[in-house]
Amino acid sequence: MKRDDILTAYNFRHACKSFDATKEIDTKDFHLIMETARLSPSSFGFEPWKFLVVESPALKEALKPVVWGGQGQIPTASRIVICLARKMPHMKYDSEYIQNFMTDIQKLPEEIVTMKGHFYKKFQENDFKILESERTLFDWSCKQCYIALGNMMTTAAMIGIDSCPMEGFDKEGVEGILAKKAGVDLTSFGVAYMVAFGYRENAPMEKTRQMKERVIEVI
Ligand SMILES: Cc1cc2nc3c(=O)[nH]c(=O)nc-3n(C[C@H](O)[C@H](O)[C@H](O)COP(=O)(O)O)c2cc1C
Structure with a gap:
């Protein structure tokens, strides 16, 4: 990919307010978008996320009234993803999730598990003080989930697919709704954001951004 192509994709991406409901995203393209979420980096590699792909029309209907920032997007998007961030019971250093993750997913030998676990504990307790409250831990998980959000939207833009990130909802x-209708366990997960994908119905508004000099400072 050339430099110009990268900028073209970034200029193509905009927060699409409503999609052409007659256009479906190809399965292969959607898989590509989701792969870039799955391959996103995370702190210590512990993947504090889960991505729910909302296909059920009944669930979309139920969500629409509480998603004020997605009134045009929810009914017209070809795909809707809800990102769940993992909470304290999964992400605390001594949790079963973390211990299993190091052995089963990362396949680390025992001595490395001990060492990494030690660093992770120190990081959570002292360096970043992530264990101060359920909220600090949840927000830290969310921060990482947003990396996947950026990657999904950029990938979509690179292949001509529009998107809209959404936080405009009653969390x-x-x-x-997710607990009741999709069995989401709210002690372990909370909603970080939603993102809709599809093909634009209207031309986007002109992009507005601050000048480079205001946002980038050489020190
Ligand atoms: C975390 C986050 C949450 C957002 N939530 C919404 C939303 O609920 N509804 C919406 O229409 N746009 C939402 N946006 C889109 C922003 O308003 C948009 O990205 C910003 O105004 C810049 O415009 P652009 O993305 O079209 O360049 C959100 C963006 C981000 C990054």
Whole structure:
């Protein structure tokens, strides 16, 4: 990919307010987008996320009233992804999730598990003070989930697919619906964001951004 192609993709991407509901995203293209979420980096490699792909029309109907920032997107998007961030019971250094992750997923030998576990504990307790509250831990998980969000949207743009990131919703309302209708365990997961994908219905508004000099400082 050439330099110009990269910038073209970044300029193509915009927060699409409504999609052409007659256009479906090809399965292969959607898989590519989701692969870039799955391959995203995370702190210590512990992947504090889960991606729910909402296909059920009934679930979309139920979500629409609580997603005020997605009134045009929810009914017209070809695909909707809800990103769940893992909470304390999964992400705390001594959790079963973390211990199993190091052995089963990362396939680390025992001595490395001990060493990595030690660093992770120190990181969570002292360096970043992530264990101060359920909220600090959840927000830290969310921060990492947003890396996957950026990657998904950029990948989509590179292959001509539009997207809209969404935080415009009543979080507790959405979580209540997901618990009731999709069996989401709210002690272990919370909603980080939603993202809709499809093909634009209208031309986007002109991009507005601050000048480089205001956002990049050489020190
Ligand atoms: C975390 C996050 C949450 C957002 N939530 C919404 C939303 O709920 N609804 C919406 O229409 N746009 C939403 N946006 C889109 C922003 O308003 C948009 O990215 C910004 O105005 C810049 O415009 P552009 O993306 O078209 O360049 C969100 C963006 C981000 C990054």
